[in-house]
Amino acid sequence: MNVQSTSNQGTASRNNPPTFCEVCNNPTNCIHYDIPSCNGCKTFFRRTLLSGKEYICKSGGNCPVEGNAIKKCKKCRFERCLAMKMNPEAIQLPQDMPQVLVENVKNHRKRQIEAIKLEEESQNKELALIKNHGPCNAKVFPHLILGQKSQRETTIGSLLYLEFKYKQMRESTFEGREFFHLDVYSIFMKQSELGRTNMYNKALNWPQPMLEPFKINPLAGDLKEDMCRTKQRRPHKNWNLFDIILLIDYGKTLPFWKDLSIDDQMKLVKHINPPLITAMNAFYSYLANEDYVVFPDGMSPIKIHQSPAQLEIDTYVNSVKPIFKLGLSNEEYCLLKAIIFCSATLSGMSDEGLKVLETFKNMYSDILLEHLQHKYGHTIGAQKYGEIILALDSLFYYGYKKTQLHLIFQMRDRNVATPRDYYFALAYTVRDHLASKWIQTQQYYYEKNPKRVYYLSLEFFMGRTLSNSMINLGIQSACDEALYQLGLDIEDLQEMEEDAGLGNGGLGKYFIKLNL
Numbered sequence: 001m002n003v004q005s006t007s008n009q010g011t012a013s014r015n016n017p018p019t020f021c022e023v024c025n026n027p028t029n030c031i032h033y034d035i036p037s038c039n040g041c042k043t044f045f046r047r048t049l050l051s052g053k054e055y056i057c058k059s060g061g062n063c064p065v066e067g068n069a070i071k072k073c074k075k076c077r078f079e080r081c082l083a084m085k086m087n088p089e090a091i092q093l094p095q096d097m098p099q100v101l102v103e104n105v106k107n108h109r110k111r112q113i114e115a116i117k118l119e120e121e122s123q124n125k126e127l128a129l130i131k132n133h134g135p136c137n138a139k140v141f142p143h144l145i146l147g148q149k150s151q152r153e154t155t156i157g158s159l160l161y162l163e164f165k166y167k168q169m170r171e172s173t174f175e176g177r178e179f180f181h182l183d184v185y186s187i188f189m190k191q192s193e194l195g196r197t198n199m200y201n202k203a204l205n206w207p208q209p210m211l212e213p214f215k216i217n218p219l220a221g222d223l224k225e226d227m228c229r230t231k232q233r234r235p236h237k238n239w240n241l242f243d244i245i246l247l248i249d250y251g252k253t254l255p256f257w258k259d260l261s262i263d264d265q266m267k268l269v270k271h272i273n274p275p276l277i278t279a280m281n282a283f284y285s286y287l288a289n290e291d292y293v294v295f296p297d298g299m300s301p302i303k304i305h306q307s308p309a310q311l312e313i314d315t316y317v318n319s320v321k322p323i324f325k326l327g328l329s330n331e332e333y334c335l336l337k338a339i340i341f342c343s344a345t346l347s348g349m350s351d352e353g354l355k356v357l358e359t360f361k362n363m364y365s366d367i368l369l370e371h372l373q374h375k376y377g378h379t380i381g382a383q384k385y386g387e388i389i390l391a392l393d394s395l396f397y398y399g400y401k402k403t404q405l406h407l408i409f410q411m412r413d414r415n416v417a418t419p420r421d422y423y424f425a426l427a428y429t430v431r432d433h434l435a436s437k438w439i440q441t442q443q444y445y446y447e448k449n450p451k452r453v454y455y456l457s458l459e460f461f462m463g464r465t466l467s468n469s470m471i472n473l474g475i476q477s478a479c480d481e482a483l484y485q486l487g488l489d490i491e492d493l494q495e496m497e498e499d500a501g502l503g504n505g506g507l508g509k510y511f512i513k514l515n516l
Contacts, residue, residue: 019191022084023077025199033090037081045081046091048074049108052101082112084198152367152374159334162253165194169246170284171296172200175237176245184435185442187245188265192252207298208236213306236299240406243277244269251341256360262443264353271347274399275392276340278315282323282395283333291324292317315405319398322391335368336388340395365389422488423496426479430469437473464497 017029018036032042048055055075057063063076082088088109093102179187248269251257260268281293293316294300302308302316328336342361344354368388373381412421470476480490 023080034087156331163334168197174200185439192249194249210303215306236297259356260353264349267347267349268344274403275395278319278399279395282320286323311405314401322394338364423493466497
């Protein structure tokens with residue numbers, strides 16, 4: 001049997017090859033059967049069609065599609081191939097293939113074409129909503145709505161589209177696990193996930209119920225007793241981390257992002273992420289008609305503790321009040337979000353970066369005022385605009401409260417802190433100093449784009465790195481003095497670092513040579 005593939009190895013787009021398989025999200029630079037796909041998914045798709053097998057999903061078609069998880073269920077993987085428009089007719093069928101299987105391939109293609117038509121009809125209906133500035137859950141495609149519209153309509157339409165993508169990701173099965181092993185620089189350089197929302201299904205088992213609240217609040221109760229309480233695994237996302245990942249990806253889609261250096265991008269996100277995440281959580285809680293922060297999976301932070309402290313109430317209850325008072329529409333919220341993103345006066349960014357943001361902040365502010373006056377009239381629109389701008393101070397204030405709450409939960413009281421807590425405090429301090437230098441080095445390499453040679457030496461193991469890092473950064477004396485003032489010995493903390501590989505001495509290296 002001679003089966004040939006019509007796979008395109010990227011020759012049609014040699015200057016801009018694909019980077020991810022649209023089926024399993026794994027890296028690839030190939031196009032198979034009309035879509036970017038890896039060799040594994042290509043082979044699976046062809047083999048399934050040629051065999052004529054019918055698979056059954058044990059999860060009722062609700063298997064996750066993130067990363068390699070899709071490969072565990074053949075039924076969902078095959079349906080994923082069809083949904084991503086992998087073309088069955090692009091496969092060159094063997095001449096001796098049974099007619100029943102040939103008809104099966106044709107039927108799959110026929111159903112696929114019908115699904116594509118239905119999707120196009122749905123998109124056309126949703127685009128009609130945008131003409132009247134419909135809600136942000138309309139599926140907008142900017143390249144279809146530009147036309148001869150005004151800058152106000154074009155900008156609002158683009159922001160609604162981005163917010164729709166953001167909302168899709170927020171309510172999907174995406175958890176950002178592929179980001180967990182990346183350093184900060186790599187996360188900023190990574191392609192935005194908002195461009196691939198079709199890779200993730202909407203979560204079907206939300207909202208999840210909250211577990212019983214803790215009776216002891218670490219902000220108001222006995223810290224020693226709090227240290228001994230049983231840890232429970234809660235069935236919700238890590239929203240603190242998830243929101244920051246989405247915020248960075250949202251920023252990558254804004255028109256001014258490419259005009260900022262990587263250093264300015266990081267400083268911007270560090271400065272605006274507390275008020276921006278506060279505004280986002282408040283707005284979506286407002287849409288859910290909840291007067292406290294609640295997440296799509298049912299997570300409500302104010303319910304974690306039986307008697308929440310005032311700082312928790314400020315962060316998760318009072319922060320929603322400004323948005324409720326304003327009664328923002330989707331368009332107004334999207335413009336407010338863009339204005340906050342450009343509010344970086346005290347961020348420490350470069351003068352060039354600040355000028356770029358100032359230009360766009362003025363543009364978004366002017367568009368917001370124009371939109372409000374067009375909607376409410378000249379006087380009422382101007383009054384509404386003033387109320388929204390004044391609300392920025394409240395959002396930054398509650399963002400500061402959110403930062404305080406995060407720091408308090410991460411810190412330890414000296415009366416209950418363990419030696420390991422002190423070790424991590426030292427290690428994180430050294431890491432932050434090291435990271436800034438490392439980011440500058442990586443940025444230099446990225447700009448110069450040199451060729452790299454990689455090798456693995458089995459004769460050299462780094463061992464512990466904390467002491468080496470302090471020496472190389474020139475901060476060992478400062479760390480030693482600071483710890484001494486706290487009554488701590490730097491050598492005791494250094495001994496707590498776990499060995500990398502087989503250890504620090506030459507004996508471990510010697511034994512590994514013998515074993516090899």
